[in-house]
Amino acid sequence: MQPKYQLSKKGLTVWRIHAAIESLSVLVIALIACALTYYFEGPYWIYAVSIAVVIIYSFLNMYLFPNIRWDHWRYEVREQEIEIQHGLFIVKRTLIPMVRVQHVDSSQGPILKHYHLASISISTAATIHTIPALTVEEADGLRASISELARVAEDDV
Amino acid sequence: MSNKMNHLHPITILIGFLQTLKGLVIPGVVILVGNGFRYSFSPGSPKFMVTLLLFSGILLLLVLILIFSFIKWKKFVYWFEEEELRIEYGLFVKKKRYIPLERIQSLNYKESLLHRLFGLVKVKIETAADSGEAEADLTAITRSQADLIEAQMKRAKEHHHFEKASENDTPILAKDDKEEQIPTRTLVHQMSQKDLLVLATTSSSIGVVFSGLAAVLSQLNDWIPYDQIYGEVKNYIKFGVVLICVITLLILFVSWMLSVAITFINNFGFRIEKEEQRLFVSKGLLEKKRLTIPLNRIQGVRIVESPFRQLFGYVSIVIESAGSSGEKNEKKIVLLPLIKKKNSFFILREIFPNGIWTEPQLIKAPQRALFRYIKIHLYWSIPLAAALCFFLFPYGAWSLILIPIAVLLGYWQYRTAGFNITSQQLTIVERGLSRTTLVVWKKRIQSLTMSQSYYAKKKHVASAKVVMMSGKTGSHAKVRHFDDERVKDIFEWYKPNDRESEHTKSW
Structure with a gap:
């Protein structure tokens, strides 16, 4: 018998907002990396990696993880x-x-x-x-x- | 009650002086050496003035410290009033501290050589405050004064006890003997000379010896290939190897002897006494220490068997106690540094009569959990070995030995792990390197957490963690990777229910 009550559904939104703020800082770091790559004419894969990191991080942190966490919370x-x-x-x-x-x-x-x-x-x-x-x-x-x-x-x- | 103002013994001035000096030694040396020894005592030398200034500065500082120590001593007074120990102190800011005598939890004594010359003791007074810091330190008072404090404290406690006859503390650990009006102190255990010697010779320095030997062996490994390359200097190098071995062994032997001597001196005359609800642990040959441990603060008992001592059936007993009362604010207090395992149960039974002290029937981890015990060691050993192989090839390849060692360690831990629950007591056996048996009582557990990952759930394996109050913060113990139904048993066991709580109240 697991505990009865769940958190407020609005809590999920709040977690997403927190995650969005975190994603924003990751985005800033990625943009800096891209800018530096452009300026110093670095290899192209850095752009790809930066974009991939931002997307994957945002997806996990804003969507998947909060959902799982919220589901587990009782x-x-x-x-x-x-x-x-x-x-x-x-x-x-x-x-x-x-x-x-x-x-x-x-x-x-x-x-x-x-x-x-x-x-x-x-x-x-x-x-x-x-x-x-x-x-x-x-x-x-x-x-x-x-x-x-x-x-x-x-x-x- | 004597309202007389008391000063500490004047030797406090010297102790304070030396303590302040100790803090100044390192900066002092830095300043002196920083000048590059450009000093001269001949009046003709150009450096003479600097030297003179510096040394008179040092002298002035010493005199100042001495004066401050003196004033500090002069300003520190304590007396008894209205069942309180009142202390006033402070050099610039006057501070007062009133400690109700019946609140005093423990009086810890310490006698350094300096104290013993004058028949003095240092008394550390602790109350139930969870701050962990001693409430008051009386740096040096005479034995008779210390006894007076203890007597006053007892009187106040008895007085208090009569007023609040209904209140009885420490239910689980010992019964309250109503008839017993005069507290008697009984000797629970005195360490035998033989045990003391075993303790000294098998103390942690054994680890030093082993690691030292390992270092010697690794030295040999480094040298052997060189032998083949430089054939002509072979003999010379061989001599070098022997020399290094001899020197290393010599250093190891000396350091081991030293640690044997230190352990022997520190634990000489180790004895445990029990008086009503308190334990007294005293030890020391040169510097004597006496620790008071209120039984109701003890949260758990750990029986530790290091691999080497386990071979000979020796254990050490460590207790987890709320608040400090430990030396140097350690959370763990060594109740018994070394004892034969079978004797340890007798002593524990005497100290905690309500506990169950036998070799418990353990519930063991299921075989399907074995890989989980090993896995955790593969996480560190494989990357480490891989990195060493990669960067330090070919000698780094020796690190591959780590992997089977890690597997064996995991297997060993799996074999040792177990737990047992009785109505009020949880026993957890686990192994880091030493086999540790933790005994904790239900009412001493602060919270219990059961955890299970997705894959563990499929395999019906779960873990649990119990948190106890210990020291200033908590400490925890884990039951790792057991059948999830068994872990649920612990969870259900811990759940309070009505009947139980009535039982608790009746205590």
């Missing part, structure tokens, strides 16, 4: 534990008992804010687990319920 907050599943090639399932939760943070960058999204980070004494791209209502609700449940499940470390 989370569920139960009374006594939090379960998270994520990963690209290797799917990881993490279990965090409520008694181990020390605090919960939510955060929101400008892009997330624009899409009315937020992410929450769950901290234990040794680890931090982030659930990205939830709607603000979901994030606030989760934060509140986790901190409530974590308070009930008091235990010594």
Whole structure:
């Protein structure tokens, strides 16, 4: 039984925007490489490689990887534990008992804010687990319920 | 309670002075040598003025440091008030630190030779704060003062205990003996002279010896082809080889002897005592150390068997402890540097009576996972060997030996790997080079992650990672490439359920 809930579909868009920004910087590097090749009359294959790198990188980073990631992402907050599943090639399932939760943070960058999204980070004494791209209502609700449940499940470390 | 202001022992001035000096040695030498030894003490020489200035500068600096050390000592006071240890210090900015006595987790003692001359100890006070830094250092106080702090701390704790009778900590590790009003300190283990000798002679320096031998062998390999090329100088070179071998062996032997001596001195008189919920580890011949480890901070126990010691049935026991209390802020604390494996279980049983201390029945990795253990070593060995072959042909071709070694290492790790779960305890056996058995309790695991790649899923193989609190950050242990149903068992085992938590609460 994997965790029930998925991330907000808008989160995928946000990831794509992030990836697009990264692709842009790769594009700039590729353009510089092309310009230098032109200026110094370098071999033609450099143009081909530069273009190929930009296209492949953009395809993977903007389309394929976010899709796979989003498909794999699952989370569920139960009374006594939090379960998270994520990963690209290797799917990881993490279990965090409520008694181990020390605090919960939510955060929101400008892009997330624009899409009315937020992410929450769950901290234990040794680890931090982030659930990205939830709607603000979901994030606030989760934060509140986790901190409530974590308070009930008091235990010594 | 005595409200008397206490100073540290005046020897602190000397210690502080020497410490500051130590920090200045390297820049000082750089400045002195940087001048290229252009000094002269004859008044007629033109360099005399420079020399004079430089040395009077150094003298002035020394005097200043001494004065600062003195003021520092003068300004440092501590006293007891309202069940708190209060410390005031600071050269320019006055700082106060009040430590509630019942919060003190551990008092760690250290006696250097200088301390021992005057019957003093250095006391490191630690509280539960996870900062990892010692809360306070009392650089040099008399034994009786140290005992006083300990007595005050105990009194405060008892007082506190009566007030909050309901509160009981460290449930899993030891039972709370209600009748036991007066804490008694019992000796858990004292290292025998024989064990100490074995420890000293088989300490990590064995690795140095092996690598040294390898270096000698590689030297030989380098020399042999030359023999064939330069026939006439053969004898001369042979002599050279012998000389190099002898010198190398001599250096190795001396360094090994040194490390034996150092290990012997550092671990002399190694003993573990237990008092209520705390362990005391003391050791050292010249410099004595005593470490306090609160049992409730111990997160996991590792039994480490290095390949060489495993042959003779020796293990060392390392604990993972939250907060620092380790030496030099290491996260791992050596609880027992060396012991026969069968005896180790007795001791562990005594220290952690609620743990299960036997050779566990291990669930082993399935055969279909074998290649995964080997694969990981091929990732580094093949490119490395290929690169060495390519760039350093023909001698680089020797690096091809790495590949079978890597395969064997993978196989060895596969053979060793295993785990076992009981109701509260997870045991993970794995091998880097040393065989490590990690014992961790369910309520000490911070989080558990199960991971599986697409191909692993097809093969029904999965891995898991447990994270514990250790030191300032966490530490983790992995169960690699087991049958995914077995790994799911760990996952389910770790899942809290109602009955369990009631059980936990009743503790």
